Amino acid sequence: MTDAIKLKVLPQFPSRLIGRAGIDVSKQSGDYYLDLDYADFPVIGSVPAGATYALIFNPATGQYAQLPISLLGGGIADAPNDGQLYGRKNLAWSVVPGVGAMRELLTAGRTYFVASGGSDSNPGTSAGAPFATIQKAIDVCSATLDLGGQTVAVSVGAGTFAGFVMKAMTGLASLQSFVINGQGATTIINTTIQSNLPLPTGTLQNMQIATGVSAVGINGGMGSRFGLGVGISFGANVYHCALSGGCTLYVPSPLTVNASATFAFYCSTGALLMAEGSGNWSLNGTPNWGSFIHAENGANVRINSVTFTGAATGGRFNATGNATIFTNGGGANYLPGNTAGVTSNGGQYI
Known part of the structure; x- marks a missing residue:
């Protein structure tokens, strides 16, 4: 002064x-x-x-x-440390309206843990204090984190777990930046997995999806984008995967099919199934289906440079309503099944 x-x-x-x-x-x-x-x-x-x-x-x-x-500011305590934004009002702290909780910006990767003996009241950040449900891990990551391009993994132990709803992740650099990773066939998902946001949501890997003969294994829609990584297997489902509404499912790795379904892959209304160059798919127990791939209403399926081990019965494909199944010249008998595929109403099998 x-x-x-x-x-x-x-x-x-x-x-x-x-x-x-x-x-x-x-x-x-x-x-x-x-x-x-x-x-x-x-x-x-x-x-x-x-x-x-x-x-x-x-x-x-x-x-x-x-x-x-x-x-x-004399005589006023510090603002509460609860993640919300506060301002001064009438000589006291007050939550700023319209501003949600402040996200934690990650500067390194992080792993959350889910186990059958866990609790959703746990912090979930260590194997000794895991969450009980996969949904809790997704909710925490979606609501409180800015991934900042880092990788977040949800490590799921062996056991049977309920399905979950995939959610948008702030700061997601790629589908591999948020991974839900099980222990293989011993991690069983017994109700439908949903991905219905017009955003990329992440990747699933190393788990068996078996919801029963009256439920869909994976249900994608509304323009969502997600992926299936290594170690995915399908047990009994009415459809192993049902995609619609412009949803995109990336399958860069081999899959295993252990049970029958009405359709292994049902693709409708502009959905895109990308399974090019995804290696060798295994068919166990001679599964049966109406069609291995059913594509309709402008859906686009690209499944080429893939091999299939094992046998299946039922239709190989059904392309209708201007949908396209692209095999890069794989031939009429390329897809698994023992009944000839069908095209109709502008559908194409190439």
């Missing part, structure tokens, strides 16, 4: 004029002045108990005034 308190004094001599801590004495033209020396005053980190006013200079009036400590 450049302005200072100046007091003009006229000492009577003989006398001495002494400035104590924070007071400088100077003489100008025979007059003595007392100035506050701010360098002599210590800086403190909190308002002392019992302090009610602070001395402040008002440049508009050129005068000093007393300011209530409360206007400087």
Whole structure:
């Protein structure tokens, strides 16, 4: 502060004029002045108990005034540390409306854990304190994290778990940046997995999807994009995968089919199934289906450079309603089954 308190004094001599801590004495033209020396005053980190006013200079009036400590934040505790954004209102902290919880920006990868003996009240960040459900792990990641391009894995133990709804992840760099990873065939999902957001949601791997003969294994729609990684197998489902509404499912790795279904893959209304170059698919137990791939209403299936081990019965494919099944010239008997495929109403098998 450049302005200072100046007091003009006229000492009577003989006398001495002494400035104590924070007071400088100077003489100008025979007059003595007392100035506050701010360098002599210590800086403190909190308002002392019992302090009610602070001395402040008002440049508009050129005068000093007393300011209530409360206007400087004195006597008010820190804002709650609960992830929400707070502001000052009526000398107290108040949640800023319309602003959700602040996300944690990751600077390194993270793993959450799910186990059959876990609890959704656990933090889920260690194998010793896992969540009980996959949905809880997804919800926590979706609601509280900004992945910042880092990779987050949900490690699911052996056991039987309920299906779940895939959700959008802030800061997702690729589908492989959010991975739900089981232990292989011993991690069983027994109700439908849903992915119905018009956003990329992540990748599933190392789990068996077996919802029963009256339920869909994986149901994708509404323009969502997700992937199936290594170690995915299908048990009994009415459809192993049902895709619609512009959904895209990427299958870059081999799959295993252990049970029958009405359709192994049902693709409708602009859905895209991408399974190019995904290696060797295994068929166990001679599964049966109406069609291995049923594509309709403008759906697009690309399944080429894939081999199949094992036998199946039922239709190989059905392409109808301007849908396309592209095998890159794989031939009429390329897809598994023992009944010829069918095209109709503008459907194509190439």
